[in-house]
Amino acid sequence: MTKSFVCAVDVGTGSARAGILDTGGTLLGRAEHPIVMNRPKADHAEHDSRDIWSAVCIAVRAAREKAGVAAQDIVGVSFDATCSLVVRGKDGGQLSVSVSGERRWDTIVWLDHRAIAEADECTESSHAVLDYIGGVMSPEMETPKLMWLKRNLPGTWNESGYLFDLADFLSWKATGSLARSQCTLTAKWTYLAHEETGWRHDFFQAVGLGDLFEHGNLPDKASPVGADIGRLSAQAAAELGLTEQCRVGAGVIDAYAGALGVLGGFAGDEINIGRHLALIAGTSSCVMAMSPDPQPFAGVWGPYYGAALPRLWLSEGGQSATGALLDHIIRWHGAGGEPDAAMHARIARRVVELRAIEGENLAGRLHVLPDFHGNRSPLADPHAVGVISGLTLDSSFDSLCKLYWRTAVSIALGVRHVLEALNENGYLIDTLHVTGGHTKNPLLMELYADATGCTVVEPLADEAVLLGTGMIAATAAGLFPDLNAACVAMQQGGKTREPNSTAAGRFERDYRVFLEMHRQRQALDEIR
Numbered sequence: 222m223t224k225s226f227v228c229a230v231d232v233g234t235g236s237a238r239a240g241i242l243d244t245g246g247t248l249l250g251r252a253e254h255p256i257v258m259n260r261p262k263a264d265h266a267e268h269d270s271r272d273i274w275s276a277v278c279i280a281v282r283a284a285r286e287k288a289g290v291a292a293q294d295i296v297g298v299s300f301d302a303t304c305s306l307v308v309r310g311k312d313g314g315q316l317s318v319s320v321s322g323e324r325r326w327d328t329i330v331w332l333d334h335r336a337i338a339e340a341d342e343c344t345e346s347s348h349a350v351l352d353y354i355g356g357v358m359s360p361e362m363e364t365p366k367l368m369w370l371k372r373n374l375p376g377t378w379n380e381s382g383y384l385f386d387l388a389d390f391l392s393w394k395a396t397g398s399l400a401r402s403q404c405t406l407t408a409k410w411t412y413l414a415h416e417e418t419g420w421r422h423d424f425f426q427a428v429g430l431g432d433l434f435e436h437g438n439l440p441d442k443a444s445p446v447g448a449d450i451g452r453l454s455a456q457a458a459a460e461l462g463l464t465e466q467c468r469v470g471a472g473v474i475d476a477y478a479g480a481l482g483v484l485g486g487f488a489g490d491e492i493n494i495g496r497h498l499a500l501i502a503g504t505s506s507c508v509m510a511m512s513p514d515p516q517p518f519a520g521v522w523g524p525y526y527g528a529a530l531p532r533l534w535l536s537e538g539g540q541s542a543t544g545a546l547l548d549h550i551i552r553w554h555g556a557g558g559e560p561d562a563a564m565h566a567r568i569a570r571r572v573v574e575l576r577a578i579e580g581e582n583l584a585g586r587l588h589v590l591p592d593f594h595g596n597r598s599p600l601a602d603p604h605a606v607g608v609i610s611g612l613t614l615d616s617s618f619d620s621l622c623k624l625y626w627r628t629a630v631s632i633a634l635g636v637r638h639v640l641e642a643l644n645e646n647g648y649l650i651d652t653l654h655v656t657g658g659h660t661k662n663p664l665l666m667e668l669y670a671d672a673t674g675c676t677v678v679e680p681l682a683d684e685a686v687l688l689g690t691g692m693i694a695a696t697a698a699g700l701f702p703d704l705n706a707a708c709v710a711m712q713q714g715g716k717t718r719e720p721n722s723t724a725a726g727r728f729e730r731d732y733r734v735f736l737e738m739h740r741q742r743q744a745l746d747e748i749r
Protein backbone atom coordinates (compact mmCIF):
# COMPACT_ATOMS: atom_id res chain seq x y z
CA MET A 222 0.00 0.00 0.00
CA THR A 223 1.36 3.48 -0.86
CA LYS A 224 1.90 5.86 2.00
CA SER A 225 0.39 9.34 1.94
CA PHE A 226 2.36 12.51 2.65
CA VAL A 227 1.55 16.19 2.95
CA CYS A 228 3.30 19.41 2.05
CA ALA A 229 3.38 22.40 4.43
CA VAL A 230 4.37 25.89 3.32
CA ASP A 231 5.38 28.61 5.81
CA VAL A 232 5.98 32.16 4.56
CA GLY A 233 7.76 34.18 7.26
CA THR A 234 9.00 37.76 7.11
CA GLY A 235 12.31 36.88 5.48
CA SER A 236 11.78 33.60 3.62
CA ALA A 237 9.42 30.91 2.36
CA ARG A 238 9.95 27.42 3.80
CA ALA A 239 8.41 24.16 2.74
CA GLY A 240 8.34 20.76 4.38
CA ILE A 241 7.15 17.28 3.43
CA LEU A 242 5.66 15.38 6.37
CA ASP A 243 4.28 11.91 6.92
CA THR A 244 1.05 11.19 8.79
CA GLY A 245 3.00 10.68 12.03
CA GLY A 246 4.17 14.32 11.81
CA THR A 247 7.79 13.50 10.91
CA LEU A 248 9.45 16.11 8.71
CA LEU A 249 11.13 14.21 5.88
CA GLY A 250 12.54 17.08 3.86
CA ARG A 251 12.69 20.84 4.25
CA ALA A 252 13.84 23.73 2.08
CA GLU A 253 13.88 27.49 2.30
CA HIS A 254 14.12 30.37 -0.18
CA PRO A 255 14.49 34.08 0.70
CA ILE A 256 11.86 36.68 -0.17
CA VAL A 257 12.51 40.35 -0.86
CA MET A 258 11.35 43.34 1.13
CA ASN A 259 11.23 46.96 -0.01
CA ARG A 260 11.54 49.73 2.62
CA PRO A 261 10.91 53.02 0.76
CA LYS A 262 10.23 54.94 4.02
CA ALA A 263 10.87 54.32 7.72
CA ASP A 264 7.42 52.91 8.50
CA HIS A 265 6.75 51.33 5.09
CA ALA A 266 7.56 47.70 4.27
CA GLU A 267 6.48 45.94 1.07
CA HIS A 268 6.72 42.52 -0.54
CA ASP A 269 6.28 41.40 -4.15
CA SER A 270 3.64 38.62 -4.15
CA ARG A 271 5.03 37.14 -7.40
CA ASP A 272 8.43 36.86 -5.73
CA ILE A 273 6.75 35.14 -2.76
CA TRP A 274 4.93 32.63 -4.99
CA SER A 275 8.13 31.90 -6.85
CA ALA A 276 10.04 31.39 -3.55
CA VAL A 277 7.25 29.03 -2.42
CA CYS A 278 7.54 26.99 -5.65
CA ILE A 279 11.34 26.74 -5.34
CA ALA A 280 11.10 25.68 -1.68
CA VAL A 281 8.36 23.08 -2.31
CA ARG A 282 10.27 21.47 -5.19
CA ALA A 283 13.50 21.34 -3.17
CA ALA A 284 11.76 19.97 -0.05
CA ARG A 285 10.11 17.19 -2.07
CA GLU A 286 13.44 16.25 -3.63
CA LYS A 287 15.14 16.15 -0.22
CA ALA A 288 12.31 14.04 1.20
CA GLY A 289 12.58 11.62 -1.74
CA VAL A 290 8.79 11.38 -1.97
CA ALA A 291 6.98 10.99 -5.32
CA ALA A 292 4.71 13.90 -6.27
CA GLN A 293 1.65 11.63 -6.57
CA ASP A 294 2.08 10.50 -2.94
CA ILE A 295 1.66 14.07 -1.65
CA VAL A 296 -2.08 14.27 -1.16
CA GLY A 297 -2.51 17.54 0.73
CA VAL A 298 -0.93 20.97 0.92
CA SER A 299 -1.59 24.04 3.03
CA PHE A 300 -0.11 27.48 3.48
CA ASP A 301 0.67 29.62 6.48
CA ALA A 302 2.03 33.12 6.14
CA THR A 303 2.51 36.39 7.97
CA CYS A 304 -0.60 38.56 8.01
CA SER A 305 0.61 40.77 5.16
CA LEU A 306 -1.98 42.38 2.83
CA VAL A 307 -1.88 41.47 -0.89
CA VAL A 308 -3.63 43.79 -3.37
CA ARG A 309 -4.49 42.52 -6.87
CA GLY A 310 -6.37 44.20 -9.70
CA LYS A 311 -9.73 43.21 -11.19
CA ASP A 312 -7.79 41.09 -13.72
CA GLY A 313 -5.79 39.46 -10.90
CA GLY A 314 -2.60 41.35 -11.84
CA GLN A 315 -0.28 43.20 -9.49
CA LEU A 316 -1.14 46.71 -8.20
CA SER A 317 1.26 48.98 -6.38
CA VAL A 318 0.84 49.62 -2.63
CA SER A 319 4.06 51.62 -2.69
CA VAL A 320 4.60 55.36 -2.64
CA SER A 321 7.16 54.56 -5.36
CA GLY A 322 4.31 53.45 -7.65
CA GLU A 323 6.19 50.30 -8.73
CA ARG A 324 3.61 47.59 -9.46
CA ARG A 325 5.71 44.71 -8.18
CA TRP A 326 5.35 46.02 -4.60
CA ASP A 327 1.75 44.85 -4.23
CA THR A 328 1.89 43.63 -0.63
CA ILE A 329 1.99 45.64 2.61
CA VAL A 330 4.07 43.66 5.10
CA TRP A 331 2.46 42.92 8.49
CA LEU A 332 5.10 44.97 10.37
CA ASP A 333 4.43 48.09 8.24
CA HIS A 334 3.18 50.90 10.51
CA ARG A 335 2.13 53.44 7.81
CA ALA A 336 -1.49 53.19 8.94
CA ILE A 337 -0.98 54.14 12.57
CA ALA A 338 -3.33 57.19 12.34
CA GLU A 339 -6.02 55.05 10.65
CA ALA A 340 -5.63 52.43 13.40
CA ASP A 341 -6.21 55.16 16.01
CA GLU A 342 -9.37 56.22 14.12
CA CYS A 343 -10.70 52.66 14.23
CA THR A 344 -10.06 52.55 17.99
CA GLU A 345 -11.85 55.87 18.46
CA SER A 346 -14.93 54.46 16.69
CA SER A 347 -15.51 52.32 19.85
CA HIS A 348 -17.33 49.82 17.60
CA ALA A 349 -18.29 46.44 19.05
CA VAL A 350 -15.76 44.66 16.79
CA LEU A 351 -13.04 46.12 19.05
CA ASP A 352 -14.30 43.86 21.87
CA TYR A 353 -12.75 40.99 19.90
CA ILE A 354 -9.32 42.56 19.33
CA GLY A 355 -8.53 43.68 22.88
CA GLY A 356 -10.13 47.15 22.52
CA VAL A 357 -7.43 48.70 20.33
CA MET A 358 -6.95 48.45 16.55
CA SER A 359 -3.36 47.67 15.58
CA PRO A 360 -1.70 49.12 12.48
CA GLU A 361 -0.55 45.52 11.88
CA MET A 362 -4.16 44.50 11.08
CA GLU A 363 -5.76 44.84 7.65
CA THR A 364 -8.56 47.41 8.19
CA PRO A 365 -6.28 50.41 8.87
CA LYS A 366 -4.00 49.39 6.00
CA LEU A 367 -7.00 49.32 3.65
CA MET A 368 -8.09 52.77 4.89
CA TRP A 369 -4.58 54.11 4.22
CA LEU A 370 -4.60 52.63 0.74
CA LYS A 371 -7.96 54.12 -0.18
CA ARG A 372 -6.90 57.57 1.05
CA ASN A 373 -3.35 57.69 -0.19
CA LEU A 374 -3.33 55.56 -3.33
CA PRO A 375 -6.85 56.06 -4.76
CA GLY A 376 -5.71 54.79 -8.18
CA THR A 377 -4.73 51.44 -6.67
CA TRP A 378 -7.92 51.32 -4.61
CA ASN A 379 -10.18 52.00 -7.61
CA GLU A 380 -8.49 49.33 -9.71
CA SER A 381 -8.34 46.70 -6.94
CA GLY A 382 -10.47 43.59 -7.36
CA TYR A 383 -8.90 41.18 -4.86
CA LEU A 384 -7.70 41.93 -1.35
CA PHE A 385 -6.07 39.04 0.47
CA ASP A 386 -4.33 38.08 3.67
CA LEU A 387 -1.11 36.48 2.43
CA ALA A 388 -2.05 32.89 3.40
CA ASP A 389 -5.35 33.25 1.49
CA PHE A 390 -3.52 34.72 -1.51
CA LEU A 391 -1.35 31.59 -1.60
CA SER A 392 -4.34 29.25 -1.51
CA TRP A 393 -5.95 31.34 -4.30
CA LYS A 394 -2.77 31.00 -6.38
CA ALA A 395 -2.84 27.27 -5.70
CA THR A 396 -6.49 26.62 -6.54
CA GLY A 397 -8.22 29.72 -7.92
CA SER A 398 -10.60 29.44 -4.93
CA LEU A 399 -11.65 32.67 -3.25
CA ALA A 400 -12.24 30.90 0.08
CA ARG A 401 -10.79 32.80 3.03
CA SER A 402 -9.65 31.19 6.23
CA GLN A 403 -11.52 31.67 9.50
CA CYS A 404 -8.09 32.34 11.03
CA THR A 405 -7.09 35.25 8.79
CA LEU A 406 -10.50 36.91 8.66
CA THR A 407 -11.14 36.60 12.40
CA ALA A 408 -7.70 37.70 13.54
CA LYS A 409 -7.02 40.53 11.08
CA TRP A 410 -10.26 41.59 9.29
CA THR A 411 -12.69 42.02 12.26
CA TYR A 412 -14.76 39.03 11.10
CA LEU A 413 -16.74 37.61 14.03
CA ALA A 414 -16.66 33.86 13.44
CA HIS A 415 -18.79 33.10 16.50
CA GLU A 416 -21.75 35.05 15.09
CA GLU A 417 -24.21 33.90 12.43
CA THR A 418 -23.40 36.99 10.33
CA GLY A 419 -19.63 37.28 10.62
CA TRP A 420 -19.11 40.66 8.94
CA ARG A 421 -20.11 43.93 10.60
CA HIS A 422 -20.70 46.08 7.53
CA ASP A 423 -21.63 49.09 9.68
CA PHE A 424 -18.04 49.11 11.02
CA PHE A 425 -16.62 49.31 7.50
CA GLN A 426 -19.13 52.09 6.69
CA ALA A 427 -18.06 53.98 9.82
CA VAL A 428 -14.37 53.94 8.87
CA GLY A 429 -14.95 54.88 5.22
CA LEU A 430 -14.62 51.37 3.77
CA GLY A 431 -18.27 50.91 2.72
CA ASP A 432 -17.03 49.78 -0.71
CA LEU A 433 -14.63 47.14 0.67
CA PHE A 434 -16.65 44.23 -0.67
CA GLU A 435 -16.69 45.69 -4.21
CA HIS A 436 -12.90 45.74 -4.16
CA GLY A 437 -12.00 42.74 -2.04
CA ASN A 438 -13.86 39.73 -3.53
CA LEU A 439 -14.46 38.63 0.06
CA PRO A 440 -16.86 35.73 0.77
CA ASP A 441 -19.85 36.00 3.12
CA LYS A 442 -18.53 33.13 5.21
CA ALA A 443 -15.02 32.19 6.26
CA SER A 444 -13.78 28.61 5.78
CA PRO A 445 -12.79 26.71 8.93
CA VAL A 446 -9.06 26.02 9.31
CA GLY A 447 -8.25 22.81 7.42
CA ALA A 448 -11.40 22.89 5.27
CA ASP A 449 -10.79 21.32 1.85
CA ILE A 450 -11.02 24.25 -0.56
CA GLY A 451 -10.26 22.29 -3.73
CA ARG A 452 -7.51 20.65 -5.77
CA LEU A 453 -4.33 22.26 -7.04
CA SER A 454 -4.92 23.86 -10.44
CA ALA A 455 -2.97 22.41 -13.37
CA GLN A 456 -0.74 25.49 -13.46
CA ALA A 457 -0.05 25.53 -9.71
CA ALA A 458 0.64 21.78 -9.66
CA ALA A 459 3.20 22.22 -12.46
CA GLU A 460 4.83 25.19 -10.72
CA LEU A 461 4.99 23.48 -7.32
CA GLY A 462 6.07 20.12 -8.72
CA LEU A 463 3.00 18.42 -7.20
CA THR A 464 -0.09 16.91 -8.87
CA GLU A 465 -3.65 18.04 -9.56
CA GLN A 466 -4.87 15.32 -7.16
CA CYS A 467 -3.40 17.21 -4.21
CA ARG A 468 -6.08 18.82 -1.95
CA VAL A 469 -5.58 22.28 -0.52
CA GLY A 470 -6.58 23.18 3.03
CA ALA A 471 -7.74 26.63 4.24
CA GLY A 472 -4.55 27.92 5.87
CA VAL A 473 -3.59 30.17 8.75
CA ILE A 474 -1.39 33.07 9.79
CA ASP A 475 2.11 31.77 10.58
CA ALA A 476 1.93 32.14 14.34
CA TYR A 477 -1.33 30.16 14.43
CA ALA A 478 0.37 27.31 12.61
CA GLY A 479 3.01 27.43 15.35
CA ALA A 480 0.27 27.29 17.99
CA LEU A 481 -1.12 24.13 16.36
CA GLY A 482 2.38 22.67 16.09
CA VAL A 483 3.15 23.09 19.79
CA LEU A 484 -0.29 22.88 21.42
CA GLY A 485 -2.04 20.55 18.96
CA GLY A 486 -1.41 17.60 21.29
CA PHE A 487 -3.90 19.16 23.74
CA ALA A 488 -6.70 19.23 21.14
CA GLY A 489 -9.81 17.95 22.89
CA ASP A 490 -8.26 18.37 26.37
CA GLU A 491 -10.30 21.39 27.43
CA ILE A 492 -9.26 21.04 31.09
CA ASN A 493 -5.52 21.37 30.54
CA ILE A 494 -5.18 23.51 27.44
CA GLY A 495 -5.53 26.76 29.44
CA ARG A 496 -2.27 25.99 31.31
CA HIS A 497 -0.21 26.03 28.15
CA LEU A 498 1.06 28.98 26.15
CA ALA A 499 2.50 28.89 22.65
CA LEU A 500 5.38 31.33 22.18
CA ILE A 501 6.12 31.62 18.47
CA ALA A 502 9.27 33.65 18.57
CA GLY A 503 11.00 34.84 15.40
CA THR A 504 11.29 38.34 13.92
CA SER A 505 8.44 39.19 16.30
CA SER A 506 6.95 37.08 19.07
CA CYS A 507 3.37 35.84 19.23
CA VAL A 508 2.00 34.53 22.50
CA MET A 509 -1.10 32.36 22.18
CA ALA A 510 -3.41 30.72 24.66
CA MET A 511 -6.66 28.82 24.04
CA SER A 512 -9.72 28.18 26.16
CA PRO A 513 -13.20 26.70 25.76
CA ASP A 514 -14.80 30.01 26.85
CA PRO A 515 -14.04 33.50 25.55
CA GLN A 516 -11.65 35.53 27.74
CA PRO A 517 -11.99 39.10 26.44
CA PHE A 518 -9.73 41.75 27.93
CA ALA A 519 -7.88 44.90 26.98
CA GLY A 520 -4.40 44.70 25.51
CA VAL A 521 -4.53 41.15 24.17
CA TRP A 522 -5.94 40.44 20.69
CA GLY A 523 -9.03 38.31 20.50
CA PRO A 524 -10.73 36.31 21.78
CA TYR A 525 -10.90 34.73 18.32
CA TYR A 526 -13.28 31.82 17.79
CA GLY A 527 -11.90 28.79 15.95
CA ALA A 528 -8.85 30.69 14.67
CA ALA A 529 -6.61 27.68 15.35
CA LEU A 530 -8.29 24.66 16.96
CA PRO A 531 -12.03 24.20 16.26
CA ARG A 532 -14.50 25.41 18.91
CA LEU A 533 -11.78 26.96 21.09
CA TRP A 534 -11.27 30.66 21.69
CA LEU A 535 -7.78 32.02 21.21
CA SER A 536 -6.12 35.02 22.90
CA GLU A 537 -3.08 36.45 21.14
CA GLY A 538 -0.55 38.68 22.80
CA GLY A 539 2.76 39.60 21.32
CA GLN A 540 5.86 41.69 20.91
CA SER A 541 6.26 43.42 17.54
CA ALA A 542 10.07 43.24 17.37
CA THR A 543 12.09 40.62 19.29
CA GLY A 544 14.45 38.69 16.98
CA ALA A 545 14.37 41.87 14.88
CA LEU A 546 15.44 43.85 17.96
CA LEU A 547 18.45 41.63 18.70
CA ASP A 548 19.41 41.85 15.02
CA HIS A 549 19.01 45.64 15.20
CA ILE A 550 21.25 45.90 18.29
CA ILE A 551 23.98 43.97 16.46
CA ARG A 552 23.74 46.18 13.35
CA TRP A 553 23.51 49.37 15.38
CA HIS A 554 26.47 48.86 17.71
CA GLY A 555 29.91 49.98 16.48
CA ALA A 556 31.42 46.57 17.33
CA GLY A 557 28.55 44.68 15.64
CA GLY A 558 27.92 43.88 11.98
CA GLU A 559 25.68 41.49 10.08
CA PRO A 560 23.40 39.59 12.52
CA ASP A 561 23.91 36.15 11.00
CA ALA A 562 23.95 32.84 12.90
CA ALA A 563 27.73 33.06 13.45
CA MET A 564 27.47 36.54 15.00
CA HIS A 565 24.60 35.51 17.33
CA ALA A 566 26.62 32.44 18.39
CA ARG A 567 29.81 34.46 18.96
CA ILE A 568 27.95 36.92 21.18
CA ALA A 569 26.15 34.15 23.09
CA ARG A 570 29.49 32.39 23.80
CA ARG A 571 31.04 35.61 25.06
CA VAL A 572 28.02 36.33 27.29
CA VAL A 573 28.51 32.93 28.93
CA GLU A 574 32.20 33.76 29.54
CA LEU A 575 31.39 37.22 30.88
CA ARG A 576 28.79 35.82 33.28
CA ALA A 577 31.40 33.37 34.57
CA ILE A 578 33.94 36.20 35.05
CA GLU A 579 31.72 39.05 36.25
CA GLY A 580 28.92 37.10 37.92
CA GLU A 581 25.29 36.44 37.09
CA ASN A 582 24.34 40.05 37.62
CA LEU A 583 26.24 40.92 34.44
CA ALA A 584 25.57 44.52 33.35
CA GLY A 585 22.94 44.71 36.09
CA ARG A 586 22.60 48.50 35.74
CA LEU A 587 21.93 48.29 32.02
CA HIS A 588 18.18 48.15 31.41
CA VAL A 589 16.27 47.91 28.14
CA LEU A 590 12.62 48.55 27.33
CA PRO A 591 12.16 46.46 24.17
CA ASP A 592 9.30 48.44 22.55
CA PHE A 593 11.40 49.65 19.59
CA HIS A 594 8.46 48.89 17.28
CA GLY A 595 5.63 49.73 19.68
CA ASN A 596 4.04 47.59 22.36
CA ARG A 597 1.63 45.01 20.96
CA SER A 598 0.69 43.60 24.40
CA PRO A 599 -0.29 44.11 27.10
CA LEU A 600 -0.24 47.91 26.58
CA ALA A 601 -1.57 47.77 23.00
CA ASP A 602 0.33 50.96 22.23
CA PRO A 603 1.80 51.06 18.72
CA HIS A 604 3.22 54.51 19.55
CA ALA A 605 5.43 53.13 22.37
CA VAL A 606 9.19 53.40 21.86
CA GLY A 607 12.26 51.57 23.13
CA VAL A 608 14.52 52.82 25.94
CA ILE A 609 18.07 51.93 27.02
CA SER A 610 19.19 53.08 30.45
CA GLY A 611 22.70 52.72 31.89
CA LEU A 612 24.97 53.58 28.95
CA THR A 613 28.68 54.39 29.28
CA LEU A 614 31.41 55.31 26.77
CA ASP A 615 32.40 51.64 26.39
CA SER A 616 32.14 50.69 22.69
CA SER A 617 34.05 47.37 22.79
CA PHE A 618 32.72 44.02 21.59
CA ASP A 619 32.11 43.13 25.25
CA SER A 620 29.84 46.15 25.59
CA LEU A 621 27.82 44.85 22.62
CA CYS A 622 27.59 41.45 24.36
CA LYS A 623 26.33 43.07 27.55
CA LEU A 624 23.76 45.12 25.67
CA TYR A 625 22.65 42.01 23.75
CA TRP A 626 22.29 40.06 27.01
CA ARG A 627 20.25 42.78 28.69
CA THR A 628 18.08 43.14 25.56
CA ALA A 629 17.44 39.40 25.69
CA VAL A 630 16.47 39.79 29.38
CA SER A 631 14.01 42.55 28.43
CA ILE A 632 12.44 40.40 25.69
CA ALA A 633 11.85 37.61 28.23
CA LEU A 634 10.42 40.12 30.74
CA GLY A 635 8.08 41.31 27.98
CA VAL A 636 6.74 37.74 27.74
CA ARG A 637 6.27 37.73 31.52
CA HIS A 638 4.32 40.99 31.22
CA VAL A 639 1.91 39.43 28.69
CA LEU A 640 1.70 36.22 30.71
CA GLU A 641 0.69 38.09 33.85
CA ALA A 642 -2.06 39.86 31.89
CA LEU A 643 -3.37 36.50 30.63
CA ASN A 644 -3.26 34.93 34.09
CA GLU A 645 -5.02 37.93 35.69
CA ASN A 646 -7.83 37.38 33.18
CA GLY A 647 -8.76 33.75 33.53
CA TYR A 648 -5.83 31.70 32.26
CA LEU A 649 -3.67 29.53 34.56
CA ILE A 650 -0.56 29.34 32.40
CA ASP A 651 2.51 27.64 33.85
CA THR A 652 4.11 26.16 30.73
CA LEU A 653 5.54 27.89 27.65
CA HIS A 654 5.97 25.98 24.39
CA VAL A 655 8.57 27.88 22.39
CA THR A 656 9.16 27.59 18.67
CA GLY A 657 10.71 29.74 15.92
CA GLY A 658 14.15 31.28 15.41
CA HIS A 659 14.62 31.98 19.14
CA THR A 660 15.03 28.28 19.87
CA LYS A 661 18.45 28.67 18.21
CA ASN A 662 19.40 31.25 20.83
CA PRO A 663 20.48 29.47 24.05
CA LEU A 664 20.35 32.71 26.07
CA LEU A 665 16.70 33.35 25.21
CA MET A 666 15.71 29.75 25.89
CA GLU A 667 17.27 29.95 29.37
CA LEU A 668 15.68 33.34 30.01
CA TYR A 669 12.19 32.28 28.94
CA ALA A 670 12.21 29.81 31.86
CA ASP A 671 14.15 31.83 34.43
CA ALA A 672 12.57 35.26 33.88
CA THR A 673 8.98 33.95 33.76
CA GLY A 674 9.24 31.13 36.34
CA CYS A 675 7.45 28.83 33.86
CA THR A 676 8.39 25.41 32.58
CA VAL A 677 9.64 25.78 29.01
CA VAL A 678 8.97 23.07 26.44
CA GLU A 679 11.04 23.07 23.27
CA PRO A 680 9.25 21.00 20.62
CA LEU A 681 11.04 17.93 19.31
CA ALA A 682 9.69 18.76 15.86
CA ASP A 683 12.41 20.60 13.97
CA GLU A 684 9.87 23.09 12.68
CA ALA A 685 6.69 23.34 14.72
CA VAL A 686 5.22 25.94 12.33
CA LEU A 687 5.57 23.54 9.40
CA LEU A 688 4.17 20.76 11.58
CA GLY A 689 1.06 22.86 12.34
CA THR A 690 0.50 23.56 8.66
CA GLY A 691 1.12 19.89 7.88
CA MET A 692 -1.69 19.03 10.34
CA ILE A 693 -3.98 21.37 8.38
CA ALA A 694 -2.96 19.84 5.03
CA ALA A 695 -3.58 16.32 6.36
CA THR A 696 -7.06 17.33 7.51
CA ALA A 697 -7.93 18.82 4.11
CA ALA A 698 -6.68 15.65 2.39
CA GLY A 699 -9.07 13.58 4.51
CA LEU A 700 -6.25 11.63 6.20
CA PHE A 701 -7.93 12.28 9.57
CA PRO A 702 -11.60 12.80 10.45
CA ASP A 703 -10.96 16.39 11.65
CA LEU A 704 -8.26 18.87 12.66
CA ASN A 705 -8.28 17.75 16.31
CA ALA A 706 -7.57 14.17 15.27
CA ALA A 707 -4.78 15.27 12.92
CA CYS A 708 -3.18 17.36 15.68
CA VAL A 709 -3.24 14.55 18.22
CA ALA A 710 -1.86 11.99 15.75
CA MET A 711 0.89 14.19 14.33
CA GLN A 712 2.09 16.05 17.46
CA GLN A 713 5.74 15.45 18.30
CA GLY A 714 6.04 16.29 22.01
CA GLY A 715 8.96 18.27 23.41
CA LYS A 716 11.84 18.46 25.84
CA THR A 717 11.29 20.28 29.10
CA ARG A 718 13.37 22.84 30.97
CA GLU A 719 12.51 23.94 34.53
CA PRO A 720 13.25 27.49 35.74
CA ASN A 721 16.35 28.01 37.86
CA SER A 722 14.93 29.01 41.25
CA THR A 723 18.19 30.67 42.35
CA ALA A 724 17.75 33.23 39.53
CA ALA A 725 14.22 34.24 40.63
CA GLY A 726 15.32 37.12 42.92
CA ARG A 727 17.43 38.72 40.20
CA PHE A 728 14.58 38.67 37.72
CA GLU A 729 12.10 39.97 40.33
CA ARG A 730 14.29 43.06 40.58
CA ASP A 731 14.69 43.32 36.81
CA TYR A 732 10.93 43.02 36.38
CA ARG A 733 10.29 45.83 38.88
CA VAL A 734 12.72 48.02 36.92
CA PHE A 735 11.00 46.98 33.65
CA LEU A 736 7.57 48.06 34.94
CA GLU A 737 9.03 51.32 36.25
CA MET A 738 10.60 52.01 32.85
CA HIS A 739 7.20 51.61 31.19
CA ARG A 740 5.76 54.09 33.69
CA GLN A 741 8.58 56.59 33.17
CA ARG A 742 8.48 56.27 29.38
CA GLN A 743 4.76 57.07 29.45
CA ALA A 744 5.39 60.00 31.84
CA LEU A 745 8.01 61.46 29.47
CA ASP A 746 5.51 61.33 26.62
CA GLU A 747 3.02 63.29 28.70
CA ILE A 748 5.36 66.26 29.29
CA ARG A 749 4.26 69.02 26.90
Ligand SMILES: Nc1ncnc2c1ncn2[C@@H]1O[C@H](COP(=O)(O)OP(=O)(O)O)[C@@H](O)[C@H]1O
Nearest residue numbers: 233234235503504544545562565657658661662
Ligand atom coordinates in the same frame (compact mmCIF):
# COMPACT_ATOMS: atom_id res chain seq x y z
N1 LIG B 1 21.15 30.70 14.56
C1 LIG B 1 20.54 31.66 15.26
N2 LIG B 1 21.04 32.05 16.46
C2 LIG B 1 20.42 33.01 17.19
N3 LIG B 1 19.29 33.63 16.80
C3 LIG B 1 18.76 33.27 15.63
C4 LIG B 1 19.35 32.28 14.79
N4 LIG B 1 18.58 32.14 13.70
C5 LIG B 1 17.55 33.01 13.84
N5 LIG B 1 17.65 33.68 15.00
C6 LIG B 1 16.73 34.72 15.50
O1 LIG B 1 15.42 34.43 15.02
C7 LIG B 1 14.92 35.51 14.24
C8 LIG B 1 14.24 34.97 12.98
O2 LIG B 1 13.28 34.05 13.33
P1 LIG B 1 12.58 33.08 12.27
O3 LIG B 1 11.55 32.32 13.04
O4 LIG B 1 13.65 32.31 11.59
O5 LIG B 1 11.98 34.07 11.17
P2 LIG B 1 10.53 34.60 10.77
O6 LIG B 1 10.15 35.64 11.77
O7 LIG B 1 10.75 35.17 9.42
O8 LIG B 1 9.58 33.45 10.78
C9 LIG B 1 16.08 36.40 13.88
O9 LIG B 1 15.68 37.75 13.91
C10 LIG B 1 17.13 36.07 14.96
O10 LIG B 1 17.09 37.03 16.01
Ligand SMILES: O=C(CO)[C@H](O)[C@H](O)COP(=O)(O)O
Nearest residue numbers: 233234303304476503504505
Ligand atom coordinates in the same frame (compact mmCIF):
# COMPACT_ATOMS: atom_id res chain seq x y z
O1 LIG C 1 0.78 39.42 13.48
C1 LIG C 1 1.23 38.37 13.15
C2 LIG C 1 0.60 37.16 13.68
O2 LIG C 1 -0.64 37.44 14.26
C3 LIG C 1 2.41 38.30 12.22
O3 LIG C 1 2.10 37.58 11.06
C4 LIG C 1 3.57 37.70 12.88
O4 LIG C 1 3.85 38.41 14.05
C5 LIG C 1 4.79 37.69 11.97
O5 LIG C 1 5.54 36.57 12.31
P1 LIG C 1 7.12 36.43 12.22
O6 LIG C 1 7.69 37.39 13.20
O7 LIG C 1 7.37 35.00 12.64
O8 LIG C 1 7.53 36.70 10.81
